[in-house]
Amino acid sequence: MKDSIIVVGSVALDSIQTPFGKINRGVGGSSVYSSLAASFFAKVAVIGVVGKDFPEDFLKKMKKRGINTDGIKRVPGKTFFWRGKYSWDLSTAITLDTQLNVFEKFDPSVPEDLRNSKYLFLANIDPVLQKKVLRQMKFPKTGKYTALDTMNFWIESKKKKIGALLPDLDAILINEAEIRQYTGEHNIIKAAKKLLKAGVKTVVVKKGEYGVGCFSKNEMFFLPAYPLEDAVDPTGAGDSFAGAFMGFLASSEKITWGRIKKAAAYGTVISSFTVSGFGVNGLINLKKSDINKRYKEFVKLVHFEEVKI
Ligand code: AMP
Numbered sequence: 001m002k003d004s005i006i007v008v009g010s011v012a013l014d015s016i017q018t019p020f021g022k023i024n025r026g027v028g029g030s031s032v033y034s035s036l037a038a039s040f041f042a043k044v045a046v047i048g049v050v051g052k053d054f055p056e057d058f059l060k061k062m063k064k065r066g067i068n069t070d071g072i073k074r075v076p077g078k079t080f081f082w083r084g085k086y087s088w089d090l091s092t093a094i095t096l097d098t099q100l101n102v103f104e105k106f107d108p109s110v111p112e113d114l115r116n117s118k119y120l121f122l123a124n125i126d127p128v129l130q131k132k133v134l135r136q137m138k139f140p141k142t143g144k145y146t147a148l149d150t151m152n153f154w155i156e157s158k159k160k161k162i163g164a165l166l167p168d169l170d171a172i173l174i175n176e177a178e179i180r181q182y183t184g185e186h187n188i189i190k191a192a193k194k195l196l197k198a199g200v201k202t203v204v205v206k207k208g209e210y211g212v213g214c215f216s217k218n219e220m221f222f223l224p225a226y227p228l229e230d231a232v233d234p235t236g237a238g239d240s241f242a243g244a245f246m247g248f249l250a251s252s253e254k255i256t257w258g259r260i261k262k263a264a265a266y267g268t269v270i271s272s273f274t275v276s277g278f279g280v281n282g283l284i285n286l287k288k289s290d291i292n293k294r295y296k297e298f299v300k301l302v303h304f305e306e307v308k309i
Contacts, residue, residue: 004043004068005250006114007031008133009123009149009239010080010103011048011072014279017085020232026279027058029080030123030149033236036283037243037270038121039065040291042250044243045114047071047133049106051079061284071111077102090234090275091208092177098153103129110136119250122148123239127161134168145249147171149242155182167199170255173242175206188213189220202260204245206238214264221261226272226298233278240274240283241267265302269294 009031016023035044045068059069083097115138122130146169185191192203192215203215211224248263276282
């Protein structure tokens with residue numbers, strides 16, 4: 001294993017309702033889903049904050065998966081809370097409540113011995129916090145890879161702060177509603193081009209059950225989602241896609257377009273497990289062998305041979 005991936009993002013308690021069931025104050029958060037997914041491929045260290053109500057037990061489970069949780073501070077107050085619901089098509093989350101709680105006064109600090117890591121994932125959280133973490137990094141001269149995820153809540157309130165981060169990013173992972181909202185462009189290809197023009201090198205557009213599109217200056221690549229019969233809760237699909245994407249790249253010798261495509265395939269496979277369970281249940285007991293098996297099936301599913309007629 002190479003350098004740790006530094007992840008900053010929400011560590012949350014979520015109340016979720018979908019047409020297939022609900023969960024009340026279950027563990028969630030962008031950095032939880034993404035670090036769990038990344039931990040199958042690389043070392044991960046999470047920077048975040050929780051309140052007194054966050055279960056210690058869950059931090060132990062993360063540690064058991066090899067995740068460095070020393071950067072998750074416990075402070076007086078309540079953990080970040082999100083309440084959301086999905087309608088019948090399970091496409092977009094409808095936010096019913098967001099309580100930043102302990103994240104409101106959070107001043108992130110990357111431990112000194114992790115500041116020279118090569119890989120940074122700015123998972124969905126206030127872009128002001130994302131910037132603070134980015135500025136603390138002392139990336140090695142031999143290379144770095146930085147990616148960011150965000151959502152409508154931050155695009156509405158802090159769009160300029162997100163924009164200021166784009167030139168420093170190797171990749172942005174964003175869903176189709178968010179990229180339309182951010183760029184004001186309905187067409188996804190045109191929208192991705194706008195973000196590329198703003199300085200980010202790769203744009204990954206997540207389209208739920210319709211898969212994902214990856215864009216760089218000279219390349220485009222599309223993958224369908226893994227076909228599932230038992231999708232019950234899409235929460236965390238985007239975060240776990242991003243975690244696996246980063247994790248696979250961090251485990252690669254060199255980052256090439258071919259590896260970015262493979263990272264997107266692993267992201268697709270992991271997020272298919274996430275949506276099969278409520279909250280983190282689809283991820284927490286997952287094994288690398290389950291991922292590898294589904295990855296092989298997925299490669300077969302998307303393979304297409306030209307037939308001469
Ligand atoms: P997704 O992968 O987009 O489904 O992300 C779901 C996770 O995002 C949930 O576990 C929430 O706790 C978290 N979340 C929701 N709203 C926010 C927000 N405004 N900032 C950071 N994280 C959030």
